[in-house]
Amino acid sequence: MDRRNTTSTMASNYSDLLDPPGTPQPGDLIEIFRPAYQHWALYLGDGYIINLTPVDECQAAAISSVKSVFSRKAVVRMQLLKEVVGDDSYRVNNKYDDNHTPLPVDDIIQRSQVLIGQEVSYDLLGSNCEHFVTLLRYGEGVSEQATRAIGAISLMTAAASAFSVLGLINTRSRNRPF
Numbered sequence: 001m002d003r004r005n006t007t008s009t010m011a012s013n014y015s016d017l018l019d020p021p022g023t024p025q026p027g028d029l030i031e032i033f034r035p036a037y038q039h040w041a042l043y044l045g046d047g048y049i050i051n052l053t054p055v056d057e058c059q060a061a062a063i064s065s066v067k068s069v070f071s072r073k074a075v076v077r078m079q080l081l082k083e084v085v086g087d088d089s090y091r092v093n094n095k096y097d098d099n100h101t102p103l104p105v106d107d108i109i110q111r112s113q114v115l116i117g118q119e120v121s122y123d124l125l126g127s128n129c130e131h132f133v134t135l136l137r138y139g140e141g142v143s144e145q146a147t148r149a150i151g152a153i154s155l156m157t158a159a160a161s162a163f164s165v166l167g168l169i170n171t172r173s174r175n176r177p178f
Contacts, residue, residue, distance in 0.1 A: 024081070024092050027105040029133055031093040032085055038145060041084060042112060042133040043092075049081045050112045050136070052129045055119055074122040074129075076115040100138040112136050 024030060024043035032039040041051035052074035081090070094102070102108070115136075121127055131141035 022092050025105075027102060027108040027137060028092045029094050029096075029137060030081065030090055032090040033088050035088075038130075039084075040128075040130040040133045041081070042108070042136050043081065044078065044109060044112060047080050047082065048078055049084060050076060050078050050116065050133075051084060052120065052122060052132050053077050054122075072122055074120055074132075076118050076120060076132075078113075078116045094137075095144070096134060096138060096142055100134075100140060100142065102137050103139055108136055 026043060026045040028043040030041040030043055030049055032041065039051070041049035043049050055073040055075050103111075120132070127141070128143055128145070130143035130145050134143065135141040
């Protein structure tokens with residue numbers, strides 16, 4: 001057996017142990033599974049992420065609060081990934097890489113660090129945590145979660161309108177004198 005191949009294979013296996021699949025790398029999008037929604041963060045490195053948290057809550061409460069979804073303002077915070085995740089699960093999810101080109105990692109990190117501690121507007125459908133981290137990674141805010149919610153709202157609105165029209169027609173037909 002060729003000694004160089006053995007060394008190369010051992011080095012490859014060793015690097016897999018140091019960097020197993022799914023281990024966040026700087027600039028990666030992190031999807032955190034909350035009981036009622038997904039929270040998004042961006043991995044900075046050394047166990048830290050950047051994410052949005054509500055302005056009016058203490059840091060610990062903001063981590064798991066559903067209230068964060070309905071807040072109008074948010075603070076950009078750098079926190080330990082393990083503290084933000086808590087008992088929830090998470091995964092690296094760079095799902096937009098097929099349609100959007102990530103910015104260079106150094107640019108992503110630099111843009112992120114400038115925002116730490118700043119208060120920003122928050123809107124569930126137009127400027128949420130997923131929009132925030134995709135803006136940092138790709139230079140464009142994207143949120144599949146918001147798109148699905150807008151679609152559901154549109155469907156409910158259309159259904160409500162249809163039922164309203166049907167109710168109006170039914171009421172008119174009952175009020176006919178013949």
